[in-house]
Amino acid sequence: MAYTKSVPRIWRERIRKYRLLGGVCNDCGKVFYPSRRFCPRCGSGNVNKVTLPRTGKILYFTVIRNAPTEFKSFEPYILALIELDNGARILAQLTDIDLEEVYEGMPVEAVFRKYKEQGRDGVIEYGIKFRPRE
């Protein structure tokens, strides 16, 4: 049986999944995603929440051909490490793209899409993916 997240957990994670809400460190200047209490570079607690830019470029990518059951209908898909315009990095699924189109350095933009459906009668999970930017 496929692992499915509990509805309370999906609910707790919704803001982070729906919005590109990151953090910026007031001590070392690091911008990161998702937002958290302490800076991942210098450990400072002097961080602010910030809405990240919706555009960036692909640093690395990998093609997922044996997806977990709940992602089967989207398979094969591309998982990419993306650097946003302000330097923050985010790992996300690509969409609206064929496998042969993707390349390192490709400009991309954030979109709001369906992540997965917990069966025919379960909840639908939504979140950020990235697509090629013209």
Added chain:
Amino acid sequence: MSINAAIVGYGVYLPVYRIKDVEIAKVWGRDVRRVPIKEKTVPGPDEDSLTMAFEASLNALRRAKIPPIEIEAVFVGSESPPYAVKPSATVIAEALGATPKLYAVDMEFACRAGTTAMGIVIGMVSSGIIKYGLAIGTDTAQGRPGDELDYTAAAGAAAYIFSNPGKDTIATVEGTYSYVTDTPDFWRREGETFPRHTFRFTGEPAYFTHIIGAAKGLMEKMGLKPSDFNHVVFHQPNVKFPLRVAKMLGFTMEQIKYGLLTGEIGNTYAAASPIGLANILDHAKPGERVLIVSFGSGSGSDAISFIVQDGIESRRHLAPYVEYYIKRKKYVNYSTYAKFRNLLKMR
């Protein structure tokens, strides 16, 4: 009480995928010369009316230049919500960052719900209940495979932000009129995937009667005639109906040209006339008068007239034009279309 509302932001969204009507006709053995439109939009497998509504709303916010938290109402008009019970409006509002001080609800009136959402937001803004409100028309419509609707049922969204008229206003609302009767030309029962329709009703007693009723009603109420408008957009289930109703009412091709997009994108249902209105705003000049008349089966029409304001010039380039989305496309064949639209039973 007079109307005190204006469009301060607008935005649209169309999926990137297209299917040509000729491709559909070949599969079903229909004469490829007798298809209703050229091509239509197809939502990707991870898109639905909710995700498209979000993208259109984000574009509207870009033009409105306000923080999302200032939005105090989100009304979503759609006949294809992802859930039978559970609002899309809450997810859209949460993703935009407009929660929790908010009026929000989903509305259904077939292809008419988008303009009805606009009418309600116009009322709430005019009365002073809210300062900024978002009205959305969005649909990922489905026709039964091979049915006439399979050739036109498309996907798209349009979003409008209204507020009191100010110095950077895009278009002020001049008047509204609504015309409604119980005319069952098209319906979909709970739990059914595809709609049913009665061809006898679709034309005369449904589409034409209601659009003409609303358009004439508005013009009589406002003391206006067709030649007073620079642009007009009608609901467009195909190309033929809006052309015919324009002629019946006394509008010219010149007035209808920017608003008529079905031939290129298909029938986007609740988004259809609002997307046409957006394309008009993409091209209109300050001072021009614009008329939108929707139609929703069941049946009803909303007519709203706008006067374009100076703010259009400095705001329209802040988000992608309708034209951008029309040109941004990737063709799919019928089997990919069937897979995307879940027309294959895989269980």
